[in-house]
Amino acid sequence: MSSSPIALSPAALGAPDRRLVSLGRVRGMGVFLVLLGVITLFGLSLSIPPSEHAQFLLTAPPAVSVPPLSMPVRWVNVPLAVLCAALGALLIARGRRRGTYLIFGAGTVAFLWAFLAWAARGGTLNFEQLLAETLVETTPLVFGSLSGVMCERSGVINIAIEGQFLAGAFLGAMIGSATGNLWLGALAGGFAGGLFGALLAFLSLRYGADQIIVGILIDAFCLGLTNFLLAQVLTPDQTTLNSPSTFSPVAIPLLSKIPIVGPVLFDQNVFVYLAAVLLVVVNVALFSTRWGLRVRAVGEHPKAAETVGIHVLAVRYRNVILGGVIAGLGGASFTIGSVGQFSSDMSSGLGYVALAAMIFGRWRPLGALGAALLFGFSVSLQSFLAVLNVGIPSPFLAMAPYVITIAVVSGLVGRVRPPGADGVPYRRD
């Protein structure tokens, strides 16, 4: 009996190329862009009197100054509308090919440009500040979602990011204020987050407790604990214990002088730079090092990792505690990074948003950054629109960031697949 090539040929598989977006989704994106184009044309262009102008401010110190951009809204928006719709049509015509996201991104930018011009018609929009606020809103989310990546890639769900944020924010403010040393405050924030990371790890790894339940309990506990300590300890002694200064921006020579993006990216405080560095480090470590390969193996198939001599629980303990530290640093960025004071529930659910950003980013640091930026942009846009008074009721504007993030990201990303053993307790048997 000879062996047959048919039985073993991988060619018989016909597995689709996963790097390409599915046809239905490409068409959906195309239709979406065409609709945006039509809305822009009729709602945001032709309805505007030809004489109305919008002005975008594009300069902030220390960048090389550029003059404000003044545009006749109607005559700028008509071509943008056409471009947006044309890119949509292009997507539909092209079908499943590489570059789908690029085209979709270009179309979205065209729409946003037209939308901002419309919103600022007859007035001025500080575009520079819009970008700066986006970054401010995004930074804690980056810490939070990196914390999620660290934990979940090793197979432990960390829904306690919110609690770790609060703990880090509280201890960061208190230590920063008491010692007058912000670096000690940042360290203390990381320590507080790591402590609750360790608690999550201990309860879920040692006792196999349900990770989601433990995580939610930690969130509730941290909220209650920080409120209690705020009222009992910080508030009576506000000046010593709850008035740290904040890290001031550090301009990077030359780079910070680049027009438009310079001040946004290169004249920031240490937390923004730390987030950027962590983002790169975690991404590279996870996908290019031995450590990352082992972490991912533990998160996908712990038994397989165990049989090749990897200590599953050790990897999980380490990652969950490190994840807690990262979230704690993110928490500290709320107090000693921007506000300069701890207040009740100051993370206000952003820990959960960070977790969502990580999921939408398919458990990848860079994907999570994309989702976090989208959310951050929506938040800052929302606050600008409230000021510009565009005629949308403010409660709706306040909802907008969440709605936009969910709609866009679920439409773009579609079904995501978590690590194979995410949330599953591991037992040697």
Add this chain to the structure above:
Amino acid sequence: MRLELAGITKRFGSLVANDGVDLVVEPGEIHCLLGENGAGKTTLMNVLFGLLRHDAGEIRVDGETVEFADPGDAVRRGIGMVHQHFMLVPVFTVAENVVLGFEPTRRAGFLDRRRARADVARLSAEFGLEVEPDAVVESLPVGIQQRVEILKALQRDAQLLILDEPTAVLTPQEIQALFGIMRSLAAAGRSILFITHKLKEVMAVADRITVMRLGRVVGTARPEETNEADLAAMMVGRSVELVVRKAPARPGRDVLELSGLTVVDERGVTVVDHVDLRVRAGEIVALAGVQGNGQTELAEAITGLRPVTSGSVRVDGLDLTNATPRQVIRAGVAHVPEDRQGDGLVSGMTIAENLILDVYDQRPYARLGSLDLGEVRRQAERKLVDFDIRAASPTVPVGTLSGGNQQKVVVARELSRPVKLLVASQPTRGLDVGSIEYVHRRIVEERDAGAAVLIVSSELDEVLALGDRIAVMFRGRITGVVAPGTGRERIGLLMAGMEEADLPPSAEGEDGAVTALDLT
């Protein structure tokens, strides 16, 4: 490597899983460890691989006594294991899986992917294990995944390779390819310990055979000194009927009619793809195929456990497409599900309760909305006798029974109502030989009483022994319907996706009408 196990004893509480087991594997030898499920083979291998600690006895590698605290120790001493359930990370590439745990790195812990790929390529070439290093493992057929497992062991320089039931998931052609690999490894001086319960495979590939029963070694032999019947007798402890006795089928009217049956599963994958199939009264149609080609889903669609996407299911003229399980039961369909613990029984409930799960709401068990417990118990006692269920009483939890007796409870329940169609998935999986004989006899009796029978089995021997006609499934499609006399080679090609129309016409019974059953 010369491996010696001397007097290995392993107890779990009062159960002695290994009782003074002696075993010697010589360098370059293919040594088969043969035994029924529960004979203690897997326990012994887990002891050898450092997953379990033995209570007495010792393990010697090349004459030196060794202690393995975990699999890492065993691997360092040159022992490699290919697990029955592959220990591969599905989303990793072949190269990543092969090097995991022993990664070549450059400075600062960065993976050296080029060297990983080169390692895989070198080992593949050396041992004839062709595989693409950059392929993602989950996209590969199981036969290739198994090669990756073997490569993994070889990359760690395994001198002794343990293969735990490696053929369960392979087509006959893939099995032949695996045997070729095993022979070339042995020729290169590596020792192989091959664990199986399939006699035919043992006779084909072994240099030496050790037979285990109830935790003890009951004999060793060389294949040229023995035969399948003797090995079976040694394995079971008494002489065994190797043949299913059945008269030629006398098929009647069509009972089950599937037309264009299509099932799309929850992942959006088409798992059953336009299947047309008829099963007549008084015949057994055996559905063959490598596991995971849609057979399970087909059975679930027929029995109302899985939504039908398109096409229809008719039983005796009645349309049962997307019917509820209750409607299916009332229409006279009996179902022995593949997973008896998950789907066939409620393991915490008693035997008596399990026996009436389908009719608890009907006379004589239910009256005025309450159960007649006396009647439930009387019926159960009768069935314990009728179906030869070995249990202390009908009120013990069904989960405490052996696999064979659990299966008999399922069969007893399903065959206790008038049956027009019997659908049985993997009806003898994990059963001892006595129970296999019993279940097969019952199935044939049902056929002779005029029921239509559809058997789903991934054991080719069972398919050949029971089927009056054999339908072969591949990727959700029926690739051919053949007579039981058809050669294994030809069925193997159908199992691998060749269409019947593409094959050369077969001479009837090309390698003999196989009706011997290899105690699967």
